[in-house]
Amino acid sequence: MWKSMMLAAVMVGLAGPGCAEDVGTKIIAMERAALDRSDGGDAQGFLEISAPDVVYMDPALEAPLIGLPALTAYYAKFPSGGEPTPGVMSNAHVQVLGDVAVLSFHYVSAAGTKKQKVWNATEVYRKTGADWRIVNTHWSLTAPMM
Known part of the structure; x- marks a missing residue:
């Protein structure tokens, strides 16, 4: 396992200058576009960039949702349309490991409300091919320990 991870890291380095950075920029843009749609009541943006075998976790769920049909059914429970309540994405960081990329970020939903x-x-x-798809999502509410 360790050797595979090291090889992936080396492969990213050999891909050429700016390559991993370009992937990171693309992934952040995809996420931001899906967040913008979601903030307006349209979860379809996330469904469009999720893989069929996506796993989804958030604090409102007792167990992970597995698969795009389960995620689609979950999102269908939320109202669509209405006045958009934009959020603020910050501290976005992408780690690219071959054909896998991990995006971590901080998000304030319904900012200022x-x-x-x-x-x-x-x-x-x-x-997968030329496309990047979400295979695992994890959201957690944050309350910094003081």
């Missing part, structure tokens, strides 16, 4: 929530998020993307 009474519904504001502060999150830590991690998205694992897998490259």
Whole structure:
């Protein structure tokens, strides 16, 4: 396992200058576009960039959702449309390991409203052909320990 991880890291380094950075920029842009749609009540943006075998976890769930049909059914429970409540994404960081990329970021949903929530998020993307798709999502509410 360790050798595979090291090889993946070396392969990223051999891919050429800026390659991993370009992937990171693309993944952050994909995530930001899906967040913008979701903040407006349209979860379809996330469904469009999720893999069929996606695993989804958030604090509202007792167990992970496994597969795109389960995620689609979960998102269908939330109201669509309405006034968008934009959030703020910060501290985005992408680690590229061959055909896998891990995006970690901080997110304030419904920023500046009474519904504001502060999150830590991690998205694992897998490259399939020319596309990157989310294979694992993990959201957690954050309350920094003081």
